[in-house]
Amino acid sequence: MQGFALYPFDPPGDVAALRAELRAWLAVNQPQGDVVARANSWASFDADFSRALGTAGYIGMTLPTRYGGGDRHPLERYVVIEELLAAGAPVGAHWIADRQTGPLIVRYGSEEQRQRYLPGIAKGELYACIGLSEPGAGSDLAAVRTTARETAEGWRINGQKIWTTGAHFSHIMLALVRTEEGSERNAGLSQLLIDLDTPGITIRPIIDMAGNHDFNEVFFDDVLVSLGALVGTRGQGWQQVTAELGLERSGPERYLSSHALLAALIDAAGADPDAAVATLIGELTAEMWTLRQLSMSTAAKLAAGEDPMVEASVVKELGNAFEQDMPRRVQAIVDCPWDDPGDLGRLLRALLIASPSFSLRGGTREVIRGIIARGLGLR
Amino acid sequence: MSAAREMLCDTARAVFAEAATAGMAPIDEAGFGLLLVPEADGGFGGDWGDVNAVLQIAGVMVPDLPVAGLIAPDAVQPAATVSLMAGAMGQALALSIEHVNTRQQFGRPLGKFQAVQQSLAVMACEVRAVEAAAAALAARLDAVGFDPAAADFEMAAAKLRANRAVGVVTAIAHQVHGAIGFTAEYELNRVTIPLMRWRSEHGNDAYWAAKLGRQVSGLGGQGLWEALTAR
Numbered sequence A: 001m002q003g004f005a006l007y008p009f010d011p012p013g014d015v016a017a018l019r020a021e022l023r024a025w026l027a028v029n030q031p032q033g034d035v036v037a038r039a040n041s042w043a044s045f046d047a048d049f050s051r052a053l054g055t056a057g058y059i060g061m062t063l064p065t066r067y068g069g070g071d072r073h074p075l076e077r078y079v080v081i082e083e084l085l086a087a088g089a090p091v092g093a094h095w096i097a098d099r100q101t102g103p104l105i106v107r108y109g110s111e112e113q114r115q116r117y118l119p120g121i122a123k124g125e126l127y128a129c130i131g132l133s134e135p136g137a138g139s140d141l142a143a144v145r146t147t148a149r150e151t152a153e154g155w156r157i158n159g160q161k162i163w164t165t166g167a168h169f170s171h172i173m174l175a176l177v178r179t180e181e182g183s184e185r186n187a188g189l190s191q192l193l194i195d196l197d198t199p200g201i202t203i204r205p206i207i208d209m210a211g212n213h214d215f216n217e218v219f220f221d222d223v224l225v226s227l228g229a230l231v232g233t234r235g236q237g238w239q240q241v242t243a244e245l246g247l248e249r250s251g252p253e254r255y256l257s258s259h260a261l262l263a264a265l266i267d268a269a270g271a272d273p274d275a276a277v278a279t280l281i282g283e284l285t286a287e288m289w290t291l292r293q294l295s296m297s298t299a300a301k302l303a304a305g306e307d308p309m310v311e312a313s314v315v316k317e318l319g320n321a322f323e324q325d326m327p328r329r330v331q332a333i334v335d336c337p338w339d340d341p342g343d344l345g346r347l348l349r350a351l352l353i354a355s356p357s358f359s360l361r362g363g364t365r366e367v368i369r370g371i372i373a374r375g376l377g378l379r
Numbered sequence B: 001m002s003a004a005r006e007m008l009c010d011t012a013r014a015v016f017a018e019a020a021t022a023g024m025a026p027i028d029e030a031g032f033g034l035l036l037v038p039e040a041d042g043g044f045g046g047d048w049g050d051v052n053a054v055l056q057i058a059g060v061m062v063p064d065l066p067v068a069g070l071i072a073p074d075a076v077q078p079a080a081t082v083s084l085m086a087g088a089m090g091q092a093l094a095l096s097i098e099h100v101n102t103r104q105q106f107g108r109p110l111g112k113f114q115a116v117q118q119s120l121a122v123m124a125c126e127v128r129a130v131e132a133a134a135a136a137l138a139a140r141l142d143a144v145g146f147d148p149a150a151a152d153f154e155m156a157a158a159k160l161r162a163n164r165a166v167g168v169v170t171a172i173a174h175q176v177h178g179a180i181g182f183t184a185e186y187e188l189n190r191v192t193i194p195l196m197r198w199r200s201e202h203g204n205d206a207y208w209a210a211k212l213g214r215q216v217s218g219l220g221g222q223g224l225w226e227a228l229t230a231r
């Protein structure tokens, strides 16, 4: 792994104008949601907001215009995303479709899939979920056992996915399944785009420790989908998924999802904070600023067509650590009762409880460190 | 890196190699004191990106010589120190990787053990963070004509971030080296001791954290984001 060179973050057009335009739009259109929902921006579901955001052209920004997209530069999208997250806008409904599924369909999807799904994604009306994990396949994703068998009528799917975020409100799932009988490990896997209203699919909620219903179990019982549901190349599912995961680990959501807490801490501290609080704010700000530089540089490298797999993992690792540490450090310094009804207290409680998941979802800390170690030439 | 900067770095490596035994004289003679002086005034006309690159090399090769003081004015010495630190941390990482790939225990190179891999991944994240901070600070200084007041936020954030990385980087580098890294002869201490020193020079953690914290408190929660994105 070579030393780090900062890639210049240089979106086309007037970035300041883009920010100003979006901030003005948010001032009118962002619901005055609860502060806790703001700290959980990319998990907050709000279909009306997603539709309005799509209509305003802020979803599917990089998709081609012929499919309803904006044909904008990826770094323009980056600017929009960081503004939405910093404002704590409820982007959860369309988040995965916009970030992951849309671009993947452009890259690997058939013409029919593009025409069928992309316009809805860009409108902020069509939501997607990611079907990777299974009861026996967590960190060890190559242990996937859900099968899809090719028949004269189409693919016949049997098996189970688990921890599927948003399956209960999504229209489609991009699933990793075993299409080749007798195949093992990462060979013989393919990606299928499955309409979730297909008969034979059962979705059951799993309530998380914060009491929220975000993730689900999804059962496939002899589910029949057309042969056209295959995305990309049969048997290349593993390669397609790793590209998708690696590239989506460096986004601003890796350090900005708890931004509401930092803002609340600063506001609660006032203009003349005591020494311990000022120190904490300084330390958190330095970390956040550094993460932003790393994340922007990685996004720029990605936009330049390079593969910043290791940098992306560095952003996720440091970003997760930052977001997990922040509520713990605030709790250690700020005198705030556990059941404090104010903004700061409620945010603190919510983020302390949510934070264990940060280094699990999207690849565990240990898996991410393994990827970095490989980049260092150790594996 | 531009061709001109590559050449500058090559020169720096050659001159610093000599200076490692001869002291400052070769560095003075090679004209590094003129790096930031405009060409019109007979200088090299370099930017802070050049300074950052040269000082990263100095941080590895001549950490005990006052190269930063020769190149940069007092008011930007914290920024110069961040570059020295980034260089030294990169070297600590490189030495550690080399060591765990060659040293064998239990019949395998140490680097094949997952515990060692995970430690080095943690260290690499810190090193990348400091390199990014140094580069972003350099970009800011170049954008504002080296005016330290206009880069106060970045200088505070970058020096603080670099300081905070010192503990993790030196601890892991020494841990994976075992006893050999604790010897006077082995080269690891030539970067880890300066790292410990630089953490207290030109503002320790408490100094910069309090300064940055007070600055940010004045901005307010919303104001912080606006200030960050306006720069």
Ligand SMILES: Cc1cc2nc3c(=O)[nH]c(=O)nc-3n(C[C@H](O)[C@H](O)[C@H](O)COP(=O)(O)OP(=O)(O)OC[C@H]3O[C@@H](n4cnc5c(N)ncnc54)[C@H](O)[C@@H]3O)c2cc1C
Residues within 6 Å of the ligand: A129, A130, A131, A132, A133, A134, A137, A138, A139, A140, A162, A163, A164, A165, A166, A215, A357, A360, A361, A362, A363, A364, A365, A366, A367
């Ligand atoms: C909030 C949340 C949302 C999620 N959303 C989705 C989703 O939308 N779609 C989806 O497919 N999945 C989703 N997941 C699942 C997530 O991807 C998995 O939790 C993750 O891959 C880990 O798998 P696991 O939970 O089975 O843990 P395990 O794999 O059982 O791991 C448990 C612990 O052991 C460690 N470990 C495992 N193997 C090794 C090893 N070889 N070396 C060292 N340590 C190891 C892990 O790092 C972890 O710390 C979500 C998870 C969470 C928490």
